[in-house]
Amino acid sequence: MSTLVVVGGDAAGMSAASKAKRDDPELDVVVFEQGEWVSYGACGLPYYIKGEIQSLEDLVSVTPEEFRQERDIDLRTGHEVVDINPSNRTVTARSDEREVVQEYDHLLVATGSEAVTPPIDGLDRTGVYTLGSMSDGKELREYVGRARSTGDLQQPDRGPACQFLETCNGPVGIVGGGYIGVEMAEALAANDFEVHLFQRGDRILKQFSTATSETVLDHLEEQDVAVYLNTEVRELAGSDAVEAIVTKDDRVPVEMILVGTGVRPRTNLAEDAGIELGETGAIATDAYRETNVPDVYAAGDCAEAEHVVTGDPMYIPLALTANRHGRAIGQTVAGKPTKGGGVAGTAAVKAFEVEAARTGILDHDTAQKAGFEPITETIRAKSRAGYYPEGGTVQVTLTVDGPSGRVLGGSLVSEYGEGAVHRSHALVGAVSEGTTVDELSNYDLAYAPPFNTTWDPVLTAAKVVDGTR
Amino acid sequence: MSTLVVVGGDAAGMSAASKAKRDDPELDVVVFEQGEWVSYGACGLPYYIKGEIQSLEDLVSVTPEEFRQERDIDLRTGHEVVDINPSNRTVTARSDEREVVQEYDHLLVATGSEAVTPPIDGLDRTGVYTLGSMSDGKELREYVGRARSTGDLQQPDRGPACQFLETCNGPVGIVGGGYIGVEMAEALAANDFEVHLFQRGDRILKQFSTATSETVLDHLEEQDVAVYLNTEVRELAGSDAVEAIVTKDDRVPVEMILVGTGVRPRTNLAEDAGIELGETGAIATDAYRETNVPDVYAAGDCAEAEHVVTGDPMYIPLALTANRHGRAIGQTVAGKPTKGGGVAGTAAVKAFEVEAARTGILDHDTAQKAGFEPITETIRAKSRAGYYPEGGTVQVTLTVDGPSGRVLGGSLVSEYGEGAVHRSHALVGAVSEGTTVDELSNYDLAYAPPFNTTWDPVLTAAKVVDGTR
Known part of the structure; x- marks a missing residue:
């Protein structure tokens, strides 16, 4: 019987644990989590603080008890892993009461990130x-x-x-x-x-x-x-x-x-165990999210991953990547080797009554270092048919490689509810597939008056950028 | 000086006329339109009838006067084209007062569609x-x-x-x-x-x-x-x-x-002129939307176009295709040969308080005829983070080719405002690019609690279908 040990019980860790156990019920799965909460939606905290969500428990998608009872995962909250020993294939974890040494066949390091401490005086004051x-x-x-x-x-x-x-x-x-x-x-x-x-x-x-x-x-x-x-x-x-x-x-x-000045990967434990970090300072992994140490994987906010446009490793700690890579590792450990997929750096944010999303490479320096000659254009277009009673404006920025026309990245913003975020879905595929802006402008996107103009703003942006090449 | 003649002044015709004239101001552009309205948004008529749009004029994006004055297009409303003569390169048009014979160097047939008359007694009654x-x-x-x-x-x-x-x-x-x-x-x-x-x-x-x-x-x-x-x-x-x-x-x-039992292409004029129809009964065109008759193009609701998945010609008369193909023809005629792009059959509809979209091939017979072995799965998932105060359900159907995993088509429905239509943007690229469902499940789509769950419903559907292969 084989054992998967997971260090860290949030998105990457619990996704891997759940998927591995589901695909191979014979596997022993042990998760060490330092705190008391697992698998929680940290992205929901601002809405909890705002008062739109009543209870912290509402942010938890699966409770510790459910992981233990229903998914048969040996989840040990309140356990801090203090050492990883790849030679012996063990980790050492410490709780209030005791210290345990746990053997592993496969290990996932999912230690997450921690807040960057900016060089400011007075960070320790109350308030x-x-x-x-x-x-x-x-x-x-x-x-x-x-x-x-x-x-x-x-x-x-x-x-x-x-x-x-x-x-x-x-x-x-x-x-x-x-x-x-x-x-x-x-x-x-x-x-x-x-x-x-x-x-x-x-x-x-x-x-x-x-x-x-x-x-x-x-x-x-x-x-x-x-x-x-x-x-x-x-x-x-x-x-x-x-x-x-x-x-x-x-x-x-x-x-x-x-x-809120950003986060950095929590890597001490990995470094001490001889697990290599990449240039970004996060744990380096291959396409299967395996580290330089055999059978040791890393995923989530502590790891870097290759960008789908440049192929270069980048540190972009976001929830979907953690879930996706965790799940792939779980599948691999359960016997079906599965690549975790690169990152496009796609992100979305709501700010009061506007919504925004971005994907791919927008920064010209980054694009140039990867060998592209970036061009950027921004357009503003109606979010629905001009005559439709509701509606607002979608602003779309597209960055493309001038010579090839390849879509490198996009950024959209609209009034909340006018679809900037979901419209970015059109660009994620384009960025991932190496689509040219000419091909993008020919995408047969859905149209009806309550949802867009005949040419969706994404298509209008593609036409405009293509026209400047 | 060269002349483009356009038969039919709606989406395809006016897009071609405008683009050709903009790109080549030396070109003479003559448009014959049987009625008095041009470039109108027929898709908006239900909302006008509903009472949400005050005036029919609101549906017109560019008025006849604007086409004439600002775009320098010789637009002749109230002119029915009664004959196309490819040997002489002329069309004959008739108005209330007179009949004119107009020479052309390039001709666009954009005669649109007409309502199918079902075999029902009493269609001529008042009401x-x-x-x-x-x-x-x-x-x-x-x-x-x-x-x-x-x-x-x-x-x-x-x-x-x-x-x-x-x-x-x-x-x-x-x-x-x-x-x-x-x-x-x-x-x-x-x-x-x-x-x-x-x-x-x-x-x-x-x-x-x-x-x-x-x-x-x-x-x-x-x-x-x-x-x-x-x-x-x-x-x-x-x-x-x-x-x-x-x-x-x-x-x-x-x-x-x-x-409202559907439409059929209006092709009499083209047929009489020796322009070939395809198997669908609509006018056949090549990738540049040129017919079998040199320098005669066809676009919009009277023409067929190849499907991006099967490569076979299909008759799918929709507004974006008309605009897109019209624009491509305009560009070609102005000296830059431009392919019109295939169709994915993408469509959207609002029905009371739900919205729906579809793209690609969903029908198993059609998929099988094209050599695929289709599998279809449908999932239902939350439209926003479970803890977010607003939200509903998105239902996603995906059809993929079993052996290769290629995404053939998708269909989505949600409450109005919960994003079924804009989310379909993710699938149009996948369908167009020959993306596999495994690749789709690795798309780094935008996520934030007000917009989706960590795995957007589209990704969940991809995972589920992939799991059944």
């Missing part, structure tokens, strides 16, 4: 939060709940962003203008906080096209979020509790700060 | 409508307007479908359960008519998967539309005005009937 784990989510929800219940009266001095709101909590600060920053701006503003968002670079959502970033920025400002671009935060000032965000030019009073 | 042209739309809107204003009191005897409505017009009948039938059921029900829909075959929307048809049928019935499947209409009975729909078993009293 400074990050959002990486379920317990982070719980704390933030409690903070919001307390502020809502006491709210108004404690805040005589309202900032300018707040003056049009009937009731107003805050002010609060967000450091970082990525997914988490933008989603948390919505969650906090919906709870009547006056939100100040600080971004070091010259735009928010930097993985998206410049045009998408600008459209989302305009929308945040319309929603009374004060956004500070090109602004390095120097200090989170205060005494015990945080009181202000200090930048080169400014001191913005805040009661609470969320720091 | 029997079809919906193919702007004037049809005008008449139907006027009918709805009259019924609404006099409505209630004249109808003491309400049918069962109507008993729960506060006010009720009708009853009215629809013959045919295709796009037009379904969209008009919505338009009429929204105006408080009691709607009876008759379908000869065993399901509505027969181009979609059986599962999609059933889901839409259930929804129509929830919306109090009385649907009669496997029911051949024998007579539209009455005296001068229609009074009832007579079938083998039934006589359903109605005040108005819409007949």
Whole structure:
């Protein structure tokens, strides 16, 4: 009887464990998870904090008990793996009570990521939060709940962003203008906080096209979020509790700060065991997500994967990749070798009343290093037939290789409900298949007046880019 | 100086005329259109009749005056072309006042389609409508307007479908359960008519998967539309005005009937000129949409085109194909030979509060004739993260070739706004590119809780089908 050991019980780990056990019920599957939560939807935390989801348990798709009882997985929560020994094929895990040494035939390292700690003074003050784990989510929800219940009266001095709101909590600060920053701006503003968002670079959502970033920025400002671009935060000032965000030019009073400046792969355990990291700093894997150490796999937020356009390894920690690679590993371990599939870097975000998605390579430097000669065009088009009573605007950015016409990447933004995100589905295939923009412009996409114009905005963008080549 | 002559001023014709003139301003472009309307969105007529669009003019994207003044196209409305003479390279057109003979260097036949006349007695009675042209739309809107204003009191005897409505017009009948039938059921029900829909075959929307048809049928019935499947209409009975729909078993009293039993290509003019038709009965063209007669092109609802999956010519008259092929012909005529691209048979429809889309080959007979061994599976999955406050269900049908795994076709349905139609964009690429279902299941599609589950329903469907091979 063979044993699969999994280190880390979130998306990649539990996908692998479940798939392996389902495909080979004879397999012993042991999962060590440091915390108490497994298989949870961290992507849902902003909506829990916002108040749209009632309970943290709602974010859990399968409970520990279900994994144990229904899926027959030996899931050990509260167990931190402290050592991997490839020579002996063992891992050592420690719980409050004891230390166990577990043998493995196949090992999956799915240790996830941790928040990057930016070089800012005062990160340890009360009122400074990050959002990486379920317990982070719980704390933030409690903070919001307390502020809502006491709210108004404690805040005589309202900032300018707040003056049009009937009731107003805050002010609060967000450091970082990525997914988490933008989603948390919505969650906090919906709870009547006056939100100040600080971004070091010259735009928010930097993985998206410049045009998408600008459209989302305009929308945040319309929603009374004060956004500070090109602004390095120097200090989170205060005494015990945080009181202000200090930048080169400014001191913005805040009661609470969320720091969301990105994540890095959690790789210590792997490194100590002689598992190689790639150039990105995440664990290197082959197409089967196997590391340099035989029978040791890595997947999820701790691993890199090759990009479908460039073929180069990239570190793009996102939920679907973790699930997909975990599942492939489970299948492989159960006896059917399965490639995990590359990444296109596809991502989606909702920000108040807009939605955006991106896929592929948009950045010209990256494209050029991979040997392409990128061209980028952005168009704006109606989201539905012009005469249809509902509707808005979809903005589409396409980046293509000039000489070959190959579609390298795309970025879309629209009003929420006008389909930027689902429309990006058309581009993921194009990016993955090496489709040219001429071929894309000939895609026979669905059309009816309630859903698009005869030429879907994606096709219009393809025609426009093709015309500039 | 060279001359492009276009016969028919709707989507294909005006796209070709506009593109040719834009790319080669030296070209003379003459368009003959029998009616007074050009470049109109016939797909919008149900929404005009429903009352969501105020004016017929709203459906016109470019007016005749704009074509003439701004685009410098010699557009002659009210001119019926009565003869094409390829030997002399002339067409003869007739208006109320005169007959003109026009020389051409390039000719586009874009004569469109006409309603199929089913073998039913009483089609000529007052109160029997079809919906193919702007004037049809005008008449139907006027009918709805009259019924609404006099409505209630004249109808003491309400049918069962109507008993729960506060006010009720009708009853009215629809013959045919295709796009037009379904969209008009919505338009009429929204105006408080009691709607009876008759379908000869065993399901509505027969181009979609059986599962999609059933889901839409259930929804129509929830919306109090009385649907009669496997029911051949024998007579539209009455005296001068229609009074009832007579079938083998039934006589359903109605005040108005819409007949929407499909269209056929309008090809007389082409046939008389020696232009070859294909096996489908529509005009045969090559990849450039040129007919057997040199320099004579055909596009839009009068022409067939090769299917991207089977390579066989098919007759699938839809708006995007007309636009796309018209544009390609315009580009070719202006000096840049451009292929028109095949058809995937992609289509979308809204029916009350559901939306559906389909693409590729779903029908097993057609797939088998093309040498495939089709497998079909249908799944139902949540449209958004399970914990997200909004959301519904997306049902996805995938048909793949068993041995190779190639994706042949797909059909999706969801609540309106839950993204069945835009999600179909993922499948159009797969169908067009010869993607396998394994490759599709590895597509890195966009994910965020407000838009899907981590595995978009399209990916879940791909995994499930792949698992049955």
